[in-house]
Amino acid sequence: MTAPPDLAQLRERYEQRLRLMVPAEMELLTGLSLFAGIPEKAREKVIEKVRKYIHLCTYSRGEVILREGDYGDSAYYVVAGTVEVVLGRPGEPDRPPAPRVRGGAHRVRPTDRAGARPGAERMIGRGGGTDTVVLSAFPAEVAPGGRALLEAGEIFGEISALSRYPISATVRAASPLKLLQIRLPGLRMLQASSKEFKKFLDTRYRERTLARHLKSVSLFEDVAAAVIESVREKAELVAFEPGQIVAEEGKPADAFYLVRGGYLKVSVTAGTADLAVTYLRTGDFAGEASLVLDDEPWPFTLQALEHVELVKLARDDFRKILAAHPKVEEKLWQSMVARLKLRGAAARHPVSSEYLQMAMDTGLIHGESVLLIDLATCTRCDDCVRGCADAHAGEPRFIREGQRYRNWLVPTACYQCTDPVCMMDCPTGAITRAVGTLEVQINPATCIGCSNCAKRCPWGNIVMVEQEERRPDGKHVELASKCDLCFGRPEGPACVQMCPHGSAQRISFKDMERVVETLR
Amino acid sequence: MTVAPVLRPKVPRNLRLTAAAALVILVVYAGGAWLWPWSPKRGLGLAFGFAAALAFVVEMLYPARRPRARPFGTARAWLQAHVYLGVLAFLAVLVHAGLSWPRGAMGFWLLALSAWTTTSGLVGVWLQKSIPRAMADGLQVEALYERIPQLAAELVGEADALVADASDVLERFYREEVRDRIATLQPSWAYVLDVRAGRERALEPFRRMVTFVSAEEKGKVEDLASLLTEKLELEAQLRLQGVLRRWLWLHVPPAGLLIGLVVVHVFAWVWY
Numbered sequence: 001m002t003a004p005p006d007l008a009q010l011r012e013r014y015e016q017r018l019r020l021m022v023p024a025e026m027e028l029l030t031g032l033s034l035f036a037g038i039p040e041k042a043r044e045k046v047i048e049k050v051r052k053y054i055h056l057c058t059y060s061r062g063e064v065i066l067r068e069g070d071y072g073d074s075a076y077y078v079v080a081g082t083v084e085v086v087l088g089r090p091g092e093p094d095r096p097p098a099p100r101v102r103g104g105a106h107r108v109r110p111t112d113r114a115g116a117r118p119g120a121e122r123m124i125g126r127g128g129g130t131d132t133v134v135l136s137a138f139p140a141e142v143a144p145g146g147r148a149l150l151e152a153g154e155i156f157g158e159i160s161a162l163s164r165y166p167i168s169a170t171v172r173a174a175s176p177l178k179l180l181q182i183r184l185p186g187l188r189m190l191q192a193s194s195k196e197f198k199k200f201l202d203t204r205y206r207e208r209t210l211a212r213h214l215k216s217v218s219l220f221e222d223v224a225a226a227v228i229e230s231v232r233e234k235a236e237l238v239a240f241e242p243g244q245i246v247a248e249e250g251k252p253a254d255a256f257y258l259v260r261g262g263y264l265k266v267s268v269t270a271g272t273a274d275l276a277v278t279y280l281r282t283g284d285f286a287g288e289a290s291l292v293l294d295d296e297p298w299p300f301t302l303q304a305l306e307h308v309e310l311v312k313l314a315r316d317d318f319r320k321i322l323a324a325h326p327k328v329e330e331k332l333w334q335s336m337v338a339r340l341k342l343r344g345a346a347a348r349h350p351v352s353s354e355y356l357q358m359a360m361d362t363g364l365i366h367g368e369s370v371l372l373i374d375l376a377t378c379t380r381c382d383d384c385v386r387g388c389a390d391a392h393a394g395e396p397r398f399i400r401e402g403q404r405y406r407n408w409l410v411p412t413a414c415y416q417c418t419d420p421v422c423m424m425d426c427p428t429g430a431i432t433r434a435v436g437t438l439e440v441q442i443n444p445a446t447c448i449g450c451s452n453c454a455k456r457c458p459w460g461n462i463v464m465v466e467q468e469e470r471r472p473d474g475k476h477v478e479l480a481s482k483c484d485l486c487f488g489r490p491e492g493p494a495c496v497q498m499c500p501h502g503s504a505q506r507i508s509f510k511d512m513e514r515v516v517e518t519l520r
Numbered sequence: 521m522t523v524a525p526v527l528r529p530k531v532p533r534n535l536r537l538t539a540a541a542a543l544v545i546l547v548v549y550a551g552g553a554w555l556w557p558w559s560p561k562r563g564l565g566l567a568f569g570f571a572a573a574l575a576f577v578v579e580m581l582y583p584a585r586r587p588r589a590r591p592f593g594t595a596r597a598w599l600q601a602h603v604y605l606g607v608l609a610f611l612a613v614l615v616h617a618g619l620s621w622p623r624g625a626m627g628f629w630l631l632a633l634s635a636w637t638t639t640s641g642l643v644g645v646w647l648q649k650s651i652p653r654a655m656a657d658g659l660q661v662e663a664l665y666e667r668i669p670q671l672a673a674e675l676v677g678e679a680d681a682l683v684a685d686a687s688d689v690l691e692r693f694y695r696e697e698v699r700d701r702i703a704t705l706q707p708s709w710a711y712v713l714d715v716r717a718g719r720e721r722a723l724e725p726f727r728r729m730v731t732f733v734s735a736e737e738k739g740k741v742e743d744l745a746s747l748l749t750e751k752l753e754l755e756a757q758l759r760l761q762g763v764l765r766r767w768l769w770l771h772v773p774p775a776g777l778l779i780g781l782v783v784v785h786v787f788a789w790v791w792y
Contacts, residue, residue, distance in 0.1 A: 375652060375655065375656040375662060376525075376652055376653045376656040376657070377530075377649075377652055377653070378652055379648045379651070379652055379764050380652070380664075380761050380764060381764070381765075383586070383595060386586065387586055387595075390586060399664070400664060401663075401664060404662055407656040407657070409662060491594075496594075497594050497595065498586055498594075498595045499594075499595060499596065500585075500595040500596055500598065500599040501530070501596060501599070501648070502530065502594075502596045503652075
């Protein structure tokens with residue numbers, strides 16, 4: 001049975017959250033080494049600008065700051081005190097047994113779960129079937145299962161915030177602690193206004209994370225450490241804003257790009273139309289043609305769909321590495337052939353490209369499990385909604401309304417995004433997803449109804465539901481509610497099972513073959 | 521040969537299985553009737569009567585498909601079973617009666633209600649296949665049935681706001697020819713035959729009006745036409761979704777009555 005929530009602790013966390021609404025004091029910030037890289041003349045102005053995104057937080061000894069598997073939207077700078085970083089390792093002897101419910105996250109491995117969808121363990125991030133995506137801004141010397149201490153002046157959490165990877169370690173206060181929480185917009189502002197700060201973050205990424213990031217990419221997974229080291233030294237870290245062209249079709253290809261964070265569109269020109277071929281996300285790469293062919297122009301255009309962070313390798317540098325490691329070149333050829341096939345397929349089946357473009361325009365591309373209703377067969381009986389209500393104590397988690405694409409309706413049911421932005425900013429950690437599963441869940445026992453997640457969800461798929469319980473001020477308590485894919489229901493989502501006409505389907509827009517097959 | 525989507529079975533295998541089962545029933549009947557004098561009170565005739573009664577009981581379980589029955593397959597499988605078993609049950613009733621009109625009031629009502637229930641069920645299948653397709657192909661607006669009156673009311677508000685500072689000509693045109701059409705929901709039965717029924721005629725005055733207003737107000741006339749189109753689509757949705765909901769009145773009460781009569785019929789057979 002789930003232990004009842006400690007209300008006092010919850011209230012304390014909520015109050016702490018409220019304190020975060022207050023920007024940090026100017027006097028405190030100006031004296032910190034964090035801002036030393038900003039030219040003195042501009043320093044005060046920059047700090048004033050970013051101050052609203054920076055908050056001073058205090059933690060008692062033992063309090064958890066970040067939890068493994070959650071998504072972060074902030075970097076943390078240690079002002080005073082010591083932070084303990086614990087890298088998890090499943091089944092380690094000194095670790096307490098995983099509770100059935102941990103902050104709402106059912107820790108059942110996806111493959112052990114009744115009704116588990118095949119391949120579910122590979123469906124988020126670039127986990128490669130491991131329990132956690134090991135990419136972090138924590139000291140590289142911390143091995144899985146190990147611990148490390150960070151002292152005043154250290155910064156952590158920035159990679160998770162910038163690249164939208166799940167946090168790969170649990171961070172606790174090892175002593176009474178003062179931290180500066182720098183929210184993502186502030187982090188980006190600082191990067192833009194301080195070359196030193198950007199360099200500082202880039203250096204840390206290069207030193208602590210890049211090697212592991214490279215090893216997590218299929219292209220480099222089997223190569224020797226020396227190759228990784230060479231790439232790491234020569235890589236340039238670049239960022240692009242939404243809409244910016246990273247590479248243009250027909251222009252000389254002079255670099256290789258590896259995606260650190262964000263989404264990019266890959267498109268080709270067909271007549272006067274711009275044909276979307278595929279998209280790239282964290283862990284994907286592009287530009288292999290420039291490495292294996294001489295004077296080959298870019299065969300497609302690469303465009304940032306959101307803020308993207310890339311690792312760039314100049315062609316000549318990479319070629320030197322390739323010369324010594326033919327295995328990498330072999331993989332590049334394979335990748336290029338696959339990409340050409342995709343391009344050919346897009347040209348032959350423009351409908352696939354159209355769907356891809358639609359998915360990118362509407363945000364469905366983020367969805368791991370999007371509910372679609374075929375309006376040509378749906379009798380509007382609402383059995384899907386009733387089924388959902390039956391599965392959730394009478395309270396449906398979606399309504400049969402939403403955007404329409406051709407004959408398909410996309411109801412307001414959670415898409416179970418690859419990078420769930422709703423998870424960021426949850427003050428009590430009530431929103432969780434066990435790494436390797438699809439279901440993003442809200443634990444009603446720890447949700448405090450702050451509505452941060454509902455405001456954050458770009459698709460409006462989280463709603464605040466009034467409860468019978470009342471607050472001391474007499475108002476009804478409101479809790480966040482969203483589709484959880486009927487987690488734990490052996491038959492899978494009730495909406496799909498209860499549709500008498502087979503009109504309701506769940507699909508991932510990452511599986512374009514299935515999308516084309518379904519939507520045609 | 522291409523079969524229209526409305527006539528295409530959702531699960532062709534089930535249609536084939538049902539056709540095969542129907543053939544078996546007819547062959548058994550032909551064989552039985554050839555060998556022995558056919559009677560609904562004994563032998564194969566009685567067996568078919570029991571089979572039909574059992575099938576009716578299973579048919580009656582369809583509304584129980586959720587939520588407790590969820591481990592027993594998807595709602596789609598339940599509906600498929602309901603439809604095809606219903607057809608076979610009716611065939612079993614016909615064979616039970618020896619493919620002849622029964623004598624007596626009870627026999628008459630049992631057969632008549634079986635025929636009505638099966639036919640209304642098949643009409644329902646046709647409606648459930650044809651109406652959604654017509655709505656999806658012919659209508660741009662999609663709305664929840666319960667919200668349609670509210671959405672239509674919102675359209676009036678939008679239209680009123682649109683002509684708030686319009687010229688006298690446009691304002692009079694709106695007041696006299698348009699407002700009532702937008703304000704009142706008149707879901708015509710013609711929508712069942714054509715989801716865009718009456719649209720061209722309803723939009724004709726707007727095409728006329730465009731020639732009488734200034735260039736700046738042409739946009740407003742087009743917006744008003746769009747609002748009326750949206751309202752017409754809401755009407756079509758209201759009518760068609762209403763039909764999809766209400767055809768069950770033709771099916772469920774007679775089916776309930778049929779089950780009641782079957783119970784009486786079986787009881788009478790056992791008793792007497």
